Amino acid sequence: GGARLLKALLFNDLLTKVIKKATEIRNINVLINSIKSLFVVKASGYWKKHYVFDTPGKKEIRYFIGYSRVDEMMVNVILPFLSVYFNVFKKEEQAKKVISIYKFYRQNSENSITREMAENLRMESLLHKSVYAQGMIELFRSYCSKNNCLECKIGEQIFN
Numbered sequence: 001g002g003a004r005l006l007k008a009l010l011f012n013d014l015l016t017k018v019i020k021k022a023t024e025i026r027n028i029n030v031l032i033n034s035i036k037s038l039f040v041v042k043a044s045g046y047w048k049k050h051y052v053f054d055t056p057g058k059k060e061i062r063y064f065i066g067y068s069r070v071d072e073m074m075v076n077v078i079l080p081f082l083s084v085y086f087n088v089f090k091k092e093e094q095a096k097k098v099i100s101i102y103k104f105y106r107q108n109s110e111n112s113i114t115r116e117m118a119e120n121l122r123m124e125s126l127l128h129k130s131v132y133a134q135g136m137i138e139l140f141r142s143y144c145s146k147n148n149c150l151e152c153k154i155g156e157q158i159f160n
Helices: 002-011 014-024 028-039 067-088 092-104 112-120 130-142 153-159
Strands: 050-052 063-065
Touching (some): 002 014, 002 063, 014 092, 067 092
C-alpha cells in the first residue's frame, strides 16, 4: 500500500489532486470523502492472497490501505500538511477550511489510549471526534504516562 501511495505521489500528481480538491470543493463532507478516496488502496495481484512469500493466506485481503488507516493519515498527515501548505502560500480561506475540517472530522478508528482516556474523562461521546481524540493522546503522553498528574489541570482538579 505504501509503495502504491509513493508511486501516486511521485508519478500521478497525488499532492496536486489533494490541493485542488481542498481548494475547489466547498461541502466539507464531500471534501473529506473525496480526499479519503485518493488514499484508499484496494488489494490486487499476488499480495491480495499472500501475507508472506510462497504462503497463501486463509483469507483474501481487500485493502492494502483501508478507511481506518486513511482516517489516521487524514488526522496525522494530510490535514496538517494542507494547513501548513495553505498558510505558507497565504491562502487564508483554504487554511480556515482545513481547520474547520479538523474540528468537524470524525474518525472511525480508536485505540486503547483514546478508549481509556475517554472512559476516565467521561467523554465517550467525543471519542471519535478527531480533535478530542488527538487531545486525549497528547494528555496521555504528556502527563498520564509520565505520572505528571499534578502538572495537568485535570489531574490538579481531581487530586487536590
